Amino acid sequence: MKNRAVPIFVVPFGALFIAFYLVPIGYAIVQSLYKVERSGTFGPVREVFGGLDQYQRVFQDGPFWASLGRVAAFGVVQVPVMLGVALILALLLDSGLVKGRRFFRLAFFVPYAIPGVIAAIMWGFLYSPNLSPLKPVTGAIDFLSADLVLWSMANVVTWVYVGYNMLIIYSALLAVPTEVYEAARMDGAGQFRIAWSIKIPLVLPAIVLTTVFSIIGTLQLLAEPQVFRSFSSAVTSTYTPNLTVYSTSSIPNFNLAAAFSVVLALTTFVLSFAFLRATQRRSAEQ
Amino acid sequence: MKGVSVRRLLASLIVPALFLTACSSTDSDSGTDASAAACAPSSAGPVTLTYTSWIPGIEDVVKVWNAKNPNIQVKVQTGPNGNGGTYQNFFNQLKAGNAPDLGQIEYDALPSFRVQDGLVDVGACDNVAKAKDQFIPWTWNQVSFGDAKGAWGVPQDAGPMALFYRADLFEKNGIAIPTTWDEYAAAAEKVRAAGGYITNFSQSDINQFAGLTWQAGGRWFANDGQNWTVNLTDDKTKKVADYWQNLISKKLVSTVPPWTTEWDNAYNSSSAWTWVSAVWGANSIASGAPKTAGKWRVAPMPQWSAGEKSAGNWGGSSTAVFKGSKHPYEAAQFALWLNTDQEALTLLNEKANLYPATTAGTTLPALSKGVAFYGDQKIYEVFAQASTEVAPDFTWGPTMTATYANASDGFKAAVSGKGSLTEALTAAQASTIQTLKSQAIPVKE
Numbered sequence: 235m236k237n238r239a240v241p242i243f244v245v246p247f248g249a250l251f252i253a254f255y256l257v258p259i260g261y262a263i264v265q266s267l268y269k270v271e272r273s274g275t276f277g278p279v280r281e282v283f284g285g286l287d288q289y290q291r292v293f294q295d296g297p298f299w300a301s302l303g304r305v306a307a308f309g310v311v312q313v314p315v316m317l318g319v320a321l322i323l324a325l326l327l328d329s330g331l332v333k334g335r336r337f338f339r340l341a342f343f344v345p346y347a348i349p350g351v352i353a354a355i356m357w358g359f360l361y362s363p364n365l366s367p368l369k370p371v372t373g374a375i376d377f378l379s380a381d382l383v384l385w386s387m388a389n390v391v392t393w394v395y396v397g398y399n400m401l402i403i404y405s406a407l408l409a410v411p412t413e414v415y416e417a418a419r420m421d422g423a424g425q426f427r428i429a430w431s432i433k434i435p436l437v438l439p440a441i442v443l444t445t446v447f448s449i450i451g452t453l454q455l456l457a458e459p460q461v462f463r464s465f466s467s468a469v470t471s472t473y474t475p476n477l478t479v480y481s482t483s484s485i486p487n488f489n490l491a492a493a494f495s496v497v498l499a500l501t502t503f504v505l506s507f508a509f510l511r512a513t514q515r516r517s518a519e520q
Numbered sequence: 521m522k523g524v525s526v527r528r529l530l531a532s533l534i535v536p537a538l539f540l541t542a543c544s545s546t547d548s549d550s551g552t553d554a555s556a557a558a559c560a561p562s563s564a565g566p567v568t569l570t571y572t573s574w575i576p577g578i579e580d581v582v583k584v585w586n587a588k589n590p591n592i593q594v595k596v597q598t599g600p601n602g603n604g605g606t607y608q609n610f611f612n613q614l615k616a617g618n619a620p621d622l623g624q625i626e627y628d629a630l631p632s633f634r635v636q637d638g639l640v641d642v643g644a645c646d647n648v649a650k651a652k653d654q655f656i657p658w659t660w661n662q663v664s665f666g667d668a669k670g671a672w673g674v675p676q677d678a679g680p681m682a683l684f685y686r687a688d689l690f691e692k693n694g695i696a697i698p699t700t701w702d703e704y705a706a707a708a709e710k711v712r713a714a715g716g717y718i719t720n721f722s723q724s725d726i727n728q729f730a731g732l733t734w735q736a737g738g739r740w741f742a743n744d745g746q747n748w749t750v751n752l753t754d755d756k757t758k759k760v761a762d763y764w765q766n767l768i769s770k771k772l773v774s775t776v777p778p779w780t781t782e783w784d785n786a787y788n789s790s791s792a793w794t795w796v797s798a799v800w801g802a803n804s805i806a807s808g809a810p811k812t813a814g815k816w817r818v819a820p821m822p823q824w825s826a827g828e829k830s831a832g833n834w835g836g837s838s839t840a841v842f843k844g845s846k847h848p849y850e851a852a853q854f855a856l857w858l859n860t861d862q863e864a865l866t867l868l869n870e871k872a873n874l875y876p877a878t879t880a881g882t883t884l885p886a887l888s889k890g891v892a893f894y895g896d897q898k899i900y901e902v903f904a905q906a907s908t909e910v911a912p913d914f915t916w917g918p919t920m921t922a923t924y925a926n927a928s929d930g931f932k933a934a935v936s937g938k939g940s941l942t943e944a945l946t947a948a949q950a951s952t953i954q955t956l957k958s959q960a961i962p963v964k965e
């Protein structure tokens with residue numbers, strides 16, 4: 235009986251997982267192993283097996299690796315800032331110091347309900363040197379210049395995702411049994427001490443989870459730079475790895491775009507797992 | 521336990537992969553043999569064609585055709601403009617084998633679609649080859665690629681360029697309307713002294729820059745049947761690049777990103793005084809800078825030497841039939857009607873300000889009226905003249921999307937003070953050749 239029930243639960247998931255996850259990945263891998271051949275300037279196009287030809291191009295592509303470096307710098311700064319703010323907001327909500335907890339919980343989360351493209355457009359206007367309502371500021375500092383635009387986008391991403399990450403951490407805090415706090419208070423711990431020594435260690439798995447999500451999100455940056463391309467002279471068609479994939483597929487060079495995607499997916503995979511490994515090992519040691 | 525799951529995972533990856541390999545290898549053969557078939561009417565009765573375009577109001581034009589042709593019904597799908605997403609959709613649809621029967625494709629993108637083997641040669645279809653003489657010669661060259669019998673689309677509209685200028689501001693400040701590029705640069709100094717900018721240099725409209733180069737005699741691409749030649753840095757192009765670089769370096773032009781609210785604002789607030797643009801630009805100013813109504817006029821493009829008569833072109837589309845269409849004959853008849861019938865052309869002009877690619881079309885009654893936004897000037901007469909002055913031999917490359925993106929990346933750097941326009945074009949030259957090679961498109965270096 236038991237065994238017969240298993241497929242009923244697994245098949246729907248499995249079918250969707252295969253159709254929308256494994257098949258596209260498999261298709262991308264297959265595409266990346268092909269190249270086109272043609273004769274004459276408008277000759278017929280033939281797709282032939284090309285081995286690792288496309289990957290050779292990927293590894294020789296300077297702008298692609300420069301864009302990976304760019305999102306790495308973005309991630310190293312933006313992810314800790316965003317998660318730090320999310321953690322502080324979650325701790326404040328949980329501390330009981332704040333009145334109107336429900337209101338703030340929702341208010342922090344509202345930016346996440348705004349589609350990423352709309353948020354980017356809105357911030358684009360706020361940054362604009364001539365149209366911004368904060369003209370005295372944007373007239374003095376060019377937020378869309380080559381030096382600053384990456385961090386202007388980091389600000390947009392932070393604004394959108396802080397509430398989302400806060401909510402994950404906050405729900406982890408709610409799951410902590412109140413006896414633990416009572417015991418701490420009996421031992422004479424204040425709010426700060428409780429937060430530092432009890433709450434943060436207990437929500438560490440949630441923080442790890444949000445970090446992995448953020449690493450993946452950073453490597454996949456597309457909407458913000460795509461929107462900012464039209465506002466800013468500093469955002470090129472190869473600004474982030476995903477923009478490179480997009481630009482390449484619109485040439486159209488599907489095979490090369492597939493190879494870029496596969497390399498990007500592998501990088502994401504390796505970084506996420508390296509991070510998980512590192513944090514798991516540390517928590518095991520503790 | 522671990523071993524099993526890894527093996528399963530691999531199997532699930534490899535099985536679909538093998539399946540898809542089988543699919544894609546059959547896919548790639550099917551495209552090649554279809555082109556030889558002659559263009560004949562489909563035997564069956566009524567057919568329904570799908571047509572994708574981004575012309576505002578195109579539905580109303582198609583309604584007229586549908587009412588007259590019960591056996592060839594056209595269903596319109598609209599989308600964003602070509603480089604804004606529709607081309608990418610077309611390429612994806614062609615790859616997936618479900619492209620519409622007809623699509624709007626600008627001249628600069630036609631070679632890309634032909635290189636990808638996405639277009640039907642409608643030159644063999646009844647009446648199409650015969651229509652050749654109805655079109656402005658250079659527009660036909662764009663769709664025929666110089667082939668005597670071939671036509672990989674039907675020309676729709678043209679974008680002859682001219683100089684839009686703020687008559688009131690020029691007059692008030694006693695500045696003469698420039699007729700040569702030297703005068704234009706001299707006027708730029710005076711305009712700047714009066715607190716304005718002569719124009720806004722567009723960092724991402726590389727096709728506008730191509731139009732300026734076209735006028736100057738620069739030719740970016742050539743195709744001898746065996747090889748493509750890429751020449752984004754010929755002397756004429758360099759002359760144009762150096763000219764604008766000089767204006768940028770001296771800060772005589774503003775450089776806000778084009779097609780943004782900021783850009784509209786530059787024109788609406790009288791900061792930018794002229795725009796060297798195509799005929800369809802008349803609409804862009806009217807909608808983007810409503811506060812300046814009645815103050816604009818149109819004059820011929822400034823010339824490189826006094827007394828010359830040469831114009832550039834920016835934009836213009838064709839109506840093409842995609843590979844895989846089951847009714848290329850019927851599709852070609854619709855495309856021909858859409859772009860030669862006086863009623864259709866009048867509607868297209870009324871709805872979307874399209875400027876016809878036929879010589880008869882340029883004398884449409886609608887095109888001899890004064891336009892209120894331009895102080896009732898008969899602006900289309902200027903463009904009709906310009907349209908006869910566009911050199912017929914400008915060839916577009918087969919990967920313009922990439923060339924535009926590369927050049928624009930460099931132009932953006934140049935307006936931010938990093939590098940120059942010529943350096944941007946040199947870099948775009950190298951990466952265009954790289955893009956061609958990565959697609960196995962033969963290119964001579």
